Amino acid sequence: MKKIKIFRSLRDIPYKEDRQIQSLKLTSDCYTNLTLIRPRLSEEPKHRIFITVTGKRIFVVYLDENDPALTKLWDRLKLIVQKPVSGIHYLMRELKDNRNSLFPQGQLMENQEQAAAALAQGKFLIMLEDEPRLLVMPVNLFSLFRSNQSSESHWLFFFGLPLMGILAIAAAIFLPALFVAVVAYDYYLIPTNFINPLADSLARAPFSPAMMALLSGITLDMLFEASAHCKSIAKMAVPISAAIVIVLGAVTTGMISGGLATVYGISAIAALAIPDPELTRATRVLKYAAIVLGAIFGVLGVVVTAALTVAHIVALQSLGQSYLSVKSLLTEERLLNPFSLNGRTKDRGKNHE
Amino acid sequence: MNEQNQISAKQLGIYIIGAQVGVGVIFVPQKLAQNSGHDGWISLIFGGIISICAAILIMLLLQRYRDQSIFQINRLLFGKIAAVAINFLLLLYLFYLAFMGLRAFAEYILLIQADQLSLLAVSILIIAPTVYLTAKGLAAICNFSYYLVFFLGMVVVLAGLVYPLHWNFLLPVGASGLPPLIKDIPICSNSYLGFELVVFLYPMVKDKRRALFWVVTANLISMFFFVLVFVLEAGLFGEEMLKKTIAPLFQLPQFIRFGIKERLDMLFSLLWFPFLESTLRAYFYACYSGSVNLFGIRKNKMFLAVFTIGFILINLIPKNLNHFFKLTDYINYSGMGVIGFLLVCYGLSFFLERLKQT
Numbered sequence A: 001m002k003k004i005k006i007f008r009s010l011r012d013i014p015y016k017e018d019r020q021i022q023s024l025k026l027t028s029d030c031y032t033n034l035t036l037i038r039p040r041l042s043e044e045p046k047h048r049i050f051i052t053v054t055g056k057r058i059f060v061v062y063l064d065e066n067d068p069a070l071t072k073l074w075d076r077l078k079l080i081v082q083k084p085v086s087g088i089h090y091l092m093r094e095l096k097d098n099r100n101s102l103f104p105q106g107q108l109m110e111n112q113e114q115a116a117a118a119l120a121q122g123k124f125l126i127m128l129e130d131e132p133r134l135l136v137m138p139v140n141l142f143s144l145f146r147s148n149q150s151s152e153s154h155w156l157f158f159f160g161l162p163l164m165g166i167l168a169i170a171a172a173i174f175l176p177a178l179f180v181a182v183v184a185y186d187y188y189l190i191p192t193n194f195i196n197p198l199a200d201s202l203a204r205a206p207f208s209p210a211m212m213a214l215l216s217g218i219t220l221d222m223l224f225e226a227s228a229h230c231k232s233i234a235k236m237a238v239p240i241s242a243a244i245v246i247v248l249g250a251v252t253t254g255m256i257s258g259g260l261a262t263v264y265g266i267s268a269i270a271a272l273a274i275p276d277p278e279l280t281r282a283t284r285v286l287k288y289a290a291i292v293l294g295a296i297f298g299v300l301g302v303v304v305t306a307a308l309t310v311a312h313i314v315a316l317q318s319l320g321q322s323y324l325s326v327k328s329l330l331t332e333e334r335l336l337n338p339f340s341l342n343g344r345t346k347d348r349g350k351n352h353e
Numbered sequence B: 001m002n003e004q005n006q007i008s009a010k011q012l013g014i015y016i017i018g019a020q021v022g023v024g025v026i027f028v029p030q031k032l033a034q035n036s037g038h039d040g041w042i043s044l045i046f047g048g049i050i051s052i053c054a055a056i057l058i059m060l061l062l063q064r065y066r067d068q069s070i071f072q073i074n075r076l077l078f079g080k081i082a083a084v085a086i087n088f089l090l091l092l093y094l095f096y097l098a099f100m101g102l103r104a105f106a107e108y109i110l111l112i113q114a115d116q117l118s119l120l121a122v123s124i125l126i127i128a129p130t131v132y133l134t135a136k137g138l139a140a141i142c143n144f145s146y147y148l149v150f151f152l153g154m155v156v157v158l159a160g161l162v163y164p165l166h167w168n169f170l171l172p173v174g175a176s177g178l179p180p181l182i183k184d185i186p187i188c189s190n191s192y193l194g195f196e197l198v199v200f201l202y203p204m205v206k207d208k209r210r211a212l213f214w215v216v217t218a219n220l221i222s223m224f225f226f227v228l229v230f231v232l233e234a235g236l237f238g239e240e241m242l243k244k245t246i247a248p249l250f251q252l253p254q255f256i257r258f259g260i261k262e263r264l265d266m267l268f269s270l271l272w273f274p275f276l277e278s279t280l281r282a283y284f285y286a287c288y289s290g291s292v293n294l295f296g297i298r299k300n301k302m303f304l305a306v307f308t309i310g311f312i313l314i315n316l317i318p319k320n321l322n323h324f325f326k327l328t329d330y331i332n333y334s335g336m337g338v339i340g341f342l343l344v345c346y347g348l349s350f351f352l353e354r355l356k357q358t
Helices: A016-024 A030-040 A068-080 A088-094 A112-120 A141-146 A155-184 A192-204 A209-229 A234-252 A258-273 A277-297 A299-315 A326-330 A346-352 B009-020 B024-064 B070-078 B080-112 B119-136 B138-162 B178-192 B195-204 B208-237 B239-244 B248-255 B264-271 B273-295 B300-315 B321-328 B330-357
Strands: A046-051 A057-062 A107-109 A124-128 A134-137
Touching: A030 A057, A030 A112, A030 A124, A046 A068, A057 A068, A068 A088, A068 A124, A088 A124, A088 A134, A107 A112, A112 A124, A112 A134, A141 A155, A155 A209, A155 A258, A155 A277, A155 A299, A192 A258, A209 A234, A209 A258, A209 A277, A234 A258, A258 A277, A277 A299, A299 B119, A299 B138, A299 B273, B009 B138, B009 B195, B009 B208, B009 B273, B024 B178, B024 B195, B024 B208, B024 B239, B024 B248, B024 B273, B024 B330, B070 B080, B070 B195, B070 B273, B070 B330, B080 B119, B080 B273, B080 B300, B080 B321, B080 B330, B119 B138, B119 B273, B119 B300, B138 B273, B178 B208, B178 B330, B195 B208, B195 B273, B195 B330, B208 B239, B208 B248, B273 B300, B321 B330
Parallel strands: none
Antiparallel strands: A046 A057, A057 A124, A107 A134, A124 A134
């Protein structure tokens, strides 16, 4: 009889890419991680070990000893080791420059290649015992977008992807708010041939535009959370099917305007296009602030939210280094080939000599 | 000194550009056109050169007294009692210009956007990012301005590509003759005001050797931008229409041939909002930090809150736009007065040195 091979669940199907990624993953042993990263660098990385009160070890790996950011890191770690460190997220929160900020000031990595590239750029790797991920500090906004690319990408993507990431942040935060503000106050911004169908769909809706935007936003966030709690293949299937059902139902019954549904679709895709999960979460929260200000003050409110957000990001620091500076976009040319020679940025190299 | 308040010379230059290219660029082209027609750009260049000379002299004064702001220099030059009065007047000048920046911008927003909003609400909204950045320190303000300069460059490039300029609107060059051009220079000085802020910020600059270079460069960039905006406006609207337009800068987007063009000017002016606000930001910070230094205030955040509330309340005093426009007439005189005073200080510093030697 012919044997039929049955997969126990869809989860067991091995993907080709998955296997490749698996081979590059970090382990939960810090020494093994060190030996995995070392051959990827031209220079021997240095490391320092901190032991917390509960006996857990924290490894800090770095290349340049004279970095001023390193002294800041030592000062903070000396305080942290006096408390029981429960996990890498705790460490990440405690090492923040501005604790109240929603924006991530460190980056979690699971991949050897990415970790080595970050080290080669002069960043520090912070590893916690029994943790298969490591924390990279200091980061800036642009480096958060560059994390999941291969180091051999074309230069165009190295400058293009961060710019697209910023567009994605802007769309995720401000698009629904802009829609609300324009529809509620500044309707003369809408082209005349589009205003009729839009007004039609808005007139049928039982809620005001601001209310509609808030309710849709909350529904969308619940979908995000639901997908996070589902397991394996349901992770993708549940939100997709739910989104289709909800949007289709809401638009056909006239509960929400079709224009708003489209805007939210774009905003949701933009939020998911941001590679850093903590950054995505920040945009999800800021979205509500923008909607509320946009609903009260119109487009001016949205612009003020944008100005305040940029002001906040500009004032942020990661281990004392600027979070958003033109320099960080333009001077990472070593990133193009981080494993050549002693793969550090130019000025860092000079300091070392 | 606090690390957050230390800036490099390049950041100082950016700060000055932010202070200069602000409210002035909105209404100066119209005033120039009323006096000297399409030749306004020539007087803008004259004004720019004069402001660069004044900036160089002011920088030389500061270099004679290393690490000291004008408040301390006044104490050395005029003695303690006279210095208190002079410093207070200087603070008043900063406050006046910051106040003008806020009110002018609030009025323009109210003009452009529908008038559902009250002046108080608009003032609070406009000043919110400024107050936040002021609390975060000078370095944050300068970093913020960096991006705006980036944005400005993009606008300039776009403007050059998109607009169909009528060059014959600008011809013949020099038709108005010399007297109106010279008459225009005080009006131009209105838009170039901002470089005098260096006397308040000088102690916070880290690499002082390059400060002179960047102050001059900032003036040159502002000059280039003003001339470009004037040429764009004159080349598009023509002399006669420019004379009658209140805020010609915001009318520019109407000339872009896009599919969507209804009230694109409003979106444009709102996108310009953080940039135009930079005048307010520059003077607001200078006034705040000046008063913190002068009065030796320790509770900075408390003071900032009180200062902001007072500032917004005073901002509401002028009853209407006409009342406010009457107040703007003094900007020229006060600005030129302060610059003249700084030049006198420079002369006086030599005189006092001679006295000491003899």
